[in-house]
Amino acid sequence: MTATDPTATDLAARVRAAVDAAFDDAVELLEELVAIDSTNPSFPGIDGTAAAGGEARCVALLEQRYLALGLRTERVASDPVRPNLVATLAGAGDGRALILNGHVDTVPPVRRETWTMADPWRPERRGGELLGLGATDMKGGLAAGWLAVRALRDAGVALAGDLCVQCVVGEEQMQHELGTSAATAAALAALGVDSPPDAERIGAIVLEPSSTPEPLSLSPLSAGNHVFRVTIDGRATHAGNRGEAVRPGGAGSDVGVNAVEKALLIVRALQELEQEWGQTRSHPAFAPGFFTINPGALHADAGTPSPAYLADRAELDVLAWYPPDEAAEDVRAELEWRIATAAALDPWLRDTPPRIDWLGNWPAASTTWEAPVVQALAQAREQVTGAPTPAPGPDHRSGFAAVTDASFLEAAGIPAVVFGPGDLRRAHSADEGIELEQLKTCAAAVALAAIDFCGVAP
Ligand SMILES: [Zn+2]
Known part of the structure; x- marks a missing residue:
């Protein structure tokens, strides 16, 4: 199927209309997520006992939202108070499997006197933005992922391959054994995929704010760091x-x-x-x-x-x-x-x-530009924005300027690309906010990438 195929064009138009129609619901989900204090309980200087449970409340909210879309949900918890959500939708055919990944934990707010918001957990709309702790990093990405799945459902798309959504804990402290690595092992089991999987038959999109050098860049590369x-x-x-x-x-x-x-x-x-x-x-x-x-x-x-x-x-x-x-x-x-x-x-x-x-x-992440999931997403983004999607390089410095769970998906043998709404420069800062329009662009691109990557059932 190509973009010039009339059936494909019609399908893309239906998906984009469904994104627009469900946009307000996605914004409401984002507001509900921001209103939950899900500060990572292991963050330095945080009272872990007092902070425990916020991640689980986000997971419970997202679980309800995905159950309502007909996904099968599973809570995967190495630590019982810090469960991950793994929500799957079995494919109707023999297509590739796509994972959408996002973390529910946030950092603690930076020095409170520097916020102009009364309360970092009381979301505020200002112009086209929604402000609140975690709006960019990365509850906006979680809401955009949900909007993509919702639009596929509302547009009546039956994907040929499996779709799996991971909403994970622990990212802000690199607790991937509790979070993404545990959720990935569970996802592969739920999808009946061997470990390590065939890299041509699976891919992941990590919905962190990929704003370098421009909003919604594709970042299959990220730097490594030592602490x-x-x-x-x-x-x-x-x-x-x-x-x-x-x-x-x-x-x-x-x-x-x-x-x-x-x-x-x-x-x-x-x-x-x-x-x-x-x-x-x-x-x-x-x-x-x-x-x-x-x-x-x-x-x-x-x-x-x-x-x-x-x-x-x-x-x-x-x-x-x-x-x-x-x-x-x-x-x-x-x-x-x-x-x-x-x-x-x-x-x-x-x-x-x-x-x-x-x-x-x-660890650093370095999925190749040629990986099928990256190519599907690059083309889908181009279809949605009308502008070419440049590959990372000297003219487009889209190496991710921080670290993400893409590294641990890659470590599990799954090609992964970072693509999500928001501005990384506003993460971990006062008055953290996100431009809401980006949720739409992101969701539409992810939904169209899913259609291309997983295929659709005849
Ligand atoms: Zn993040």
Whole structure:
């Protein structure tokens, strides 16, 4: 079937009309989702017991919505209070299987004084936007996915292949074993697909906000990252002994060493490495200079947060981005080497070397542009927007500027592409909002991609 086929054109018109007709319902679903506080209970600084249950309330709401469309639903829970939803619609023929993936958890709101909204969980319409925590990241994507499935149903489309919707927990803390990886194992079982599956016969669309370099770009590539902690020891003493500790002729490190200042040596070494990465690490789908090293949190004191001491312990938490075509181990080795070299140049750190704890590696994602799911979606987007869908490259830097569960779908052998409404720059920010019109474009493209990818029953 091609876009010029009159039957296909008629079908596409019906699907798009169904998207328009159900749009208000999708916006209502988005408002209901935003009104649920589904802050990831494992987020640093969050009271996990108090925050538990929000994800499950989102899952319950979405389950009702998918049951009403005739999908079979299953709750998949490694942690009983944090279930995922796996909703499936069996195909009427022998087409490819399509997975739609979105996460229900959000980050905590950024500093509340910076919001102009009265309450991040009370959605507000402003112009063509809906504001509220999670509107862009990524409850808008969940609503757009639902709108696509609803439009297929309302347009009377019977897909030949299976459709599976995953609404998952834990994404904001890379808890993929609780979330996407668990939901994917369940989805493959529910669809009766071998693991690993035949990559030509399955594909996934992750509905995160793919706004780089323009709204609703296709991002089959995303960078990898390492998160690590550098722990630096000093020697505590009374601040009155600082002269002895730091001036020439004093007792030096025998009396005290300030871990704050030793941590800054490591920060500086990482900044120099980051500067080099600006020249040495690049990828055609990412803006020049994208691959960076962020020293995002520094805690140091002598056990008491007071400047009356020289701090004897510093913990520096860092996130480093690397290109999708580079091995995680190589990047890790380079970071280790640079920290060790900086330490070797300082008399105290040479004898008291910093310790590195590797807290997490979010693998990169690199599905090819030629993968059937990417091609189906590229053509569907073109059909909906009337504009060509460019491939990632130097003229279209659509490598995803963050990380998503596409990496873990890929790890399960499923080609995956990120495509969803919203603006990534407004994620994790005050007055998070989404342009509602994008939900329509996204849903129409996803529905038409499903028709092309899964086929329709005769
Ligand atoms: Zn997200």
